[in-house]
Amino acid sequence: MSYTPSTQRYDAMEYRRCGNRGLRLPAVSLGLWHNFGGVDPLENCRAILRLAFDSGITHFDLANNYGPPPGSAEENFGRILHEDFHGYRDQLIISTKAGYTMWEGPYGDWGSKKYLVSSLDQSLKRMGLDYVDIFYHHRPDPDTPLEETMAALDLIVRQGKALYVGLSNYKNEEAAKAIALLRQMGTPCLIHQPKYSMFERWVEGGLLDLLEKEGVGCIPFSPLAQGLLTDKYLKGIPQDSRAAKPSGFLKESQITDEKLSQVKQLNELAIKREQTLAQMALAWILRDKRITSVLIGASKPEQITDSLQSFRNTWFSTEELAAIDKILR
Ligand SMILES: NC(=O)c1ccc[n+]([C@@H]2O[C@H](COP(=O)([O-])OP(=O)(O)OC[C@H]3O[C@@H](n4cnc5c(N)ncnc54)[C@H](OP(=O)(O)O)[C@@H]3O)[C@@H](O)[C@H]2O)c1
Numbered sequence: 001m002s003y004t005p006s007t008q009r010y011d012a013m014e015y016r017r018c019g020n021r022g023l024r025l026p027a028v029s030l031g032l033w034h035n036f037g038g039v040d041p042l043e044n045c046r047a048i049l050r051l052a053f054d055s056g057i058t059h060f061d062l063a064n065n066y067g068p069p070p071g072s073a074e075e076n077f078g079r080i081l082h083e084d085f086h087g088y089r090d091q092l093i094i095s096t097k098a099g100y101t102m103w104e105g106p107y108g109d110w111g112s113k114k115y116l117v118s119s120l121d122q123s124l125k126r127m128g129l130d131y132v133d134i135f136y137h138h139r140p141d142p143d144t145p146l147e148e149t150m151a152a153l154d155l156i157v158r159q160g161k162a163l164y165v166g167l168s169n170y171k172n173e174e175a176a177k178a179i180a181l182l183r184q185m186g187t188p189c190l191i192h193q194p195k196y197s198m199f200e201r202w203v204e205g206g207l208l209d210l211l212e213k214e215g216v217g218c219i220p221f222s223p224l225a226q227g228l229l230t231d232k233y234l235k236g237i238p239q240d241s242r243a244a245k246p247s248g249f250l251k252e253s254q255i256t257d258e259k260l261s262q263v264k265q266l267n268e269l270a271i272k273r274e275q276t277l278a279q280m281a282l283a284w285i286l287r288d289k290r291i292t293s294v295l296i297g298a299s300k301p302e303q304i305t306d307s308l309q310s311f312r313n314t315w316f317s318t319e320e321l322a323a324i325d326k327i328l329r
Contacts, residue, residue, distance in 0.1 A: 003084045006054040013056025014311050018191055018292045020215030023164065025093060025293040027286055027311040028304075029059035029219060035299045038072035039247055044300070046080050051301040053085065053092075055308055061193075061219075061295055062127075063097040063138060064119050068247050070102060071126055078127035092133075096123045097168060099138025111141030111149040120161055135162035136193060137178075139169040146177055154185040164190035168221075172206045179214050189216050191292065196220030198229055198266070198281055198328055199259070208290050217292035220285055224296060224307075226250040228259060229281035231267050240299070265327045269320065275313065278303070282310035284324065 015024040030052045036045045049060070066073035074096065085092065098119035101109045108115060120135055135156055137149055153165040165187060167178055175192060182189045192211055196203045197220070211218050224230055226249065227242050233255050242248040243255060263277070270280035282294050298304050316324075 003050055005050075005085075005088065009054050009056050011056075012308075013058075016289075016292050018217030019211065021164075021188075021190055021217070023093070023190065023217075025059050025217070025219065026057050027293055028057060028282070028308055029061060029293045029295045030057050030304070031061040031221060031295045031297050032073045032077055033063070033066050034242060034245075034248060034297050036073040036076050037067035037247070038069055038076070039067075040076075042076060042079075045076050046084065047301050048298055048304065049077075049080055050084060051304050052298075053088075055304060057304070057308075058091060059093040059095070059293065061095045061221075062123070063100070063136075064102045064123050065100050071122070074123055074126035078129070082128055089129075094127070094129065094132050095134035095136060095166070096120070096127075096132050097136035097138040098123075099136070099141070099168070111137060111144040111152075113148055113152040113155070116149070116152040117156065120156055124161065131160060132162050134164045134166050134190060136166040136168045137170075140171075140174050146174070146181060150178055150181040150185060153182065154187040157187045166191040166193060168193035169195070171202075172210055175207065176210055176214075179210075179216060189214070191217035191219055193219050193221055193295065195222050196285060197223050197225045198284060198324065199225045199262075201328075208288065212290045218290055219293045219295050220291065221295045222297075223285050223294040224278055224281055226297070228255065228263060229266070230278045231263075231276065233260065234264060234267065242299070262327050266324065269323060269327075273313065273320070275309070276306055278307050279310040279313075282307055283314045284316065286311055287314040287316055 014027040016027055017024050062074050062077060098116050102119055156162045167175055170178060179189045194203050232238055232241055237243050242250045243252050267277045270277040273280055285291055285294050296307050
């Protein structure tokens with residue numbers, strides 16, 4: 001069935017400025033790491049993307065290796081983009097990345113100029129795009145000079161293949177160096193994409209301060225700890241969950257009794273706040289104004305509807321914050 005986006009799609013979403021830059025992103029963005037590969041039903045991918053866009057989610061995040069198989073999420077996204085979102089390219093912020101293993105040989109991984117430029121060319125072809133809005137270096141490369149990797153990002157922007165560049169998984173010191181190099185080159189870093197959730201709080205140890213000081217945005221990934229920070233695992237492992245899927249990155253071994261006990265207590269707190277645990281976990285991140293957007297995943301359209309309620313209440317009392325810290329300790 002043909003698709004016409006909702007005319008109300010911009011009414012309810014909050015859009016936050018990316019650091020000190022002109023670009024604004026939705027408070028909730030959608031990533032296509034899981035559930036959009038060649039192994040996943042295309043019609044479900046389409047339903048999720050349509051609902052997301054109808055709800056004001058304008059930002060979709062990909063990477064060269066998303067699938068499985070690697071590259072298939074970009075292919076599926078490109079197909080749906082051209083079939084459903086034709087005419088809406090200027091209302092979308094599409095990102096992709098390179099930095100993990102993508103093809104065999106010495107040029108298909110890490111951070112050389114050869115890899116990054118070739119990989120983005122392949123991504124653009126898979127998605128049928130002339131340019132992406134944001135291109136990320138996916139992870140730091142200990143063996144390539146940072147100058148070369150940042151020069152590759154600068155080149156890509158000058159070639160018109162990306163409008164902005166970002167860093168992902170860079171720790172404080174290497175992020176500071178990369179941000180300084182990009183600024184010197186005249187292609188300032190737009191955004192950093194770190195892992196951040198109630199269960200993974202390393203960014204609180206300096207990265208958020210650095211990004212604020214440098215005017216760089218922050219878009220945390222896996223804010224629901226891949227689904228652990230929801231009520232879904234409280235009664236066992238559902239068959240259709242990420243932990244039960246062979247291609248899922250969340251392993252049963254990560255769902256420990258200790259984690260489940262914390263999730264149970266957090267869930268009780270969420271109920272008192274009249275939120276689902278997913279909503280509270282996202283609101284807890286979004287309460288910090290240095291966060292531009294939370295980058296969620298979804299296996300069903302209903303999860304987006306649920307998670308989108310998160311920014312309706314991002315206020316936490318001192319007692320609630322202390323109770324959360326105590327549970328997580
Ligand atoms: N830069 C990087 O290195 C990096 C690494 C990882 C991810 N990312 C990006 O971050 C995005 C999000 O990562 P993620 O998928 O791990 O995020 P997440 O939001 O922590 O987890 C998403 C999963 O949680 C479950 N879920 C989501 N909303 C729910 C709700 N309201 N109620 C119940 N369950 C819910 C679903 O799992 P089920 O499948 O079990 O239903 C969904 O697939 C990725 O797509 C990717 O774009 C980047």
